[in-house]
Structures are given as C-alpha cells and as structure tokens.
Amino acid sequence: MDFKGEITVRAPRDAVYEKIRDAHFFVSCIDGVRDLEEIDATHYTAVMESKVAYIKVSFQVSVELVRDEAPGLIEAKIEGRPLKIAGRLTATSVTRLEEVDGGTKIFYETDLSLTGKLGSLGRPALTAKAKEMEKQFAENLQKAFSDGGGDATA
C-alpha cells in the first residue's frame, strides 16, 4: 500500500533537511514509535506499536538509510517483525524536499506491505491504521515546524 502526501513549511530547505535527517526528530513525528537506537549513521532500530480498537500489535523494526542526498532527498528501507505473531512488515519511505517561494515543500511517500500470519484479519486493519498514522505524521510534522518558528500548510 502506498501512502503519500506533501506539506509546505516556511523554513529554508537546508534547515528542514537537517531536522528531518535527525532520526530522533523524525521518529517523534510518528505516533507509537519508541526505543529508538542508533546503530550507526545509517542504521537504526525501534519498537513500533499499533493499536486498532482492542488489538495491539508491536513490531521490532530496523531502519536503513539507503539514499541520503543533502539537502533534497532521504530514502529509508524499513523492515519489521511483529512481536508474538509470525509475520513481516516491509516499507520503503522516500522524503523529497523542494525549495518554494518562502519555504520548503516536503513530499513524502511510503510503500508498505505486511505479510505472514497477520493474515486477512490483521493486514487490512493494520493497513487502515497505517493510513491514520500517515495523516497524524503529516500533522505532527506541520506542528513541529510551526512550533519551531516556521509556518506550515498542507
């Protein structure tokens, strides 16, 4: 499943890139992600919790930065295994930054797939949840830049 969107922030592209390249900042914009650990400059691990109604699924995720072209593009590959259930999450996330009049436009796109015993019951529910998380991510990102003195518009 593909999630994509864009927001515009009133901040220079270099500054936006620096902030988004900071894994701790980036993760702070994603609801349910905790225990971020930096393995090296391009590899990270974290725990991601997703809650749908009374069902809670936790994933141990590893993130690899596969492309880092300052100040315009960051691409990450994400792999995760749900704790307690056989299954697998894979995702590729691309963030592109473009200079626009008075600020920076952030394009983000995530291609997500879930496989394994999560099966036909869990997959659509978690995918629906991922869509909600994507909306929340955009809102958090906007808020973070607004709080930092910039203004953001979707």
Add this chain to the structure above:
Amino acid sequence: MMPFELAEPSSLKEAIGLLDPDDPTIRPLGGGTALMLMMKSGLFAPSTLVSLQKVEDDCRGISLSPDGGLSVGALTPLRVLERSGDAAAAAPVIPRAMRTLSNVRVRNVATVGGSLAHADPHMDLPPVLTALGASVTVMGPEGDREIALGDLYEGYYETSLASNELITRLTVPAQVGVRAAYLKVTTRSADDWPALGVAVALTGAGEAVDTATIVVSAATEKPTRLTGAESALAGATLDDAVLRRAGDAAADEAELISDPQGSAAYKRELLRVTVARAVRRALDGEAG
C-alpha cells in the same frame, strides 16, 4: 494460543460487572466465531473472555411489533434470524442477505449481537441494517441506551460501545413502502469475505424514487452511507443515465481500502457498477 480465563456469568448485569473499561484484554464472547479466528491468528490475546452463553436474561428470540417492526435479542444465533418468519415478513432483505453470510456452521453459532459488535467492515449485516434504519439497545453500568446502526461504527473493529457495554437487542423499524436489496461481490468462494457489499433501501412507486439510502461496506473501514449517490437517485425516475450517475457519484465519494479481497482501484470500479445493480434489484420488486 495464550492461556486465558473464561468467565460464565448468568446475567447481563454480572457480565457487565466483569468487563473493565480500562482493560481491552477482557472481552465479551457471544458465539465466538470471529474472536476465535483472531485468537488463533495471534492477533488478539485476551486475559479473560466473558462468555454470554449462560446469560439467562431475555435477549434471545425474535418478535414482530403490531406496526411491523422487528425486535431481535442479541444472543439470537444468526441462523435463527435467517430462518425467522417474522424477519422475512418485516424485512425480507435480511434473510436474503444472510444466506451467503459466511457458512451455515458459522451462522448456527454466531450471535446477532456479537456479529454487530465485532465491527469487521466485511460483515454483511451492518450495511443491510444501517440501510434499514435499525438501532441497537446497549446495556452498561449506567443503564440502557439506544444507538442507531449508523452511529455504532467508528472504524476498523471500532465501535462507539464502551468496553463494558453490551448490545442486548436489535430493533428494525417497520419498512413501510421500502424496497431493499443487498449485493455483495466475493472474489473467491460465494461465502467468502466480500470485496464489496452494497445495501440499498428505496421508497417510491414504480420507477420513481422518493428517497434512497445506500450503504457501502467491505471496501471501506466501516459501513458508510453514500450521500452523493443517494442524492443522485432521490426524486428521480430511474433510467440508465440516472443509474450511471448514481454509480459514478458512489465511486467518486467512497474512501476505499485495499485488502486481500482486492485493491482499492478494483473495488472502485466494482462499486460503480454494483450500486446501479443493487438499485435495480431493489426496484425489481424486492420489498423490504
């Protein structure tokens, strides 16, 4: 499967007392057909299941009111509703829809209340009952309240029920002059989870439509009314152009999801044609 406690209260009040609004791992158990699948897949690991099988309150059985409304106890098995003469008299679309709802083994065990509370958008009854304007009676620690089916569903597996509330009764109002139909599209076996469900309830005479209620499910996160398609039909005399406009409006407005039954793009095209077919089927003489 992880070990869990099984409680078997003899009254709804006792059952509600065992549920904890702050602990989502304590769940009520009706027939258990849906919950067991989730537990076997590892998706849900309860600490306690509160079985309602031994509850002695009056929440089994079906009755018809003098005005033609239908009242169904929440612990009534689906198969009993499917075979009920009262249900067939009040709203024949209900038993018709139920014949392809999962399979007869499931329908023998699953309960009406459980199937409504489960809130998997692939269920067949919620869109049908929403289109018919049905409501549920809900019991909680503070007493009873009524919830229209249209307000019950909030998302995938999510309802407006508190964790310590139970559905006790389903009420379907009298369907005076209503013609209704439910069409579902399955991409594997006929009794599989649908890729798309469309329920339609129309008032009007002949080919003239006064009001239309159209509810899509399975392809959406919850049963969802398609108000644009409804507007395209309301006050119209049906012909191919009107049906096409209604299908296009439905395809434009619905927020569809991909799942193992099909992609969102595929379901959008299914919806476009299925809305028109469901309307046509309702008009072709299928009362209620």
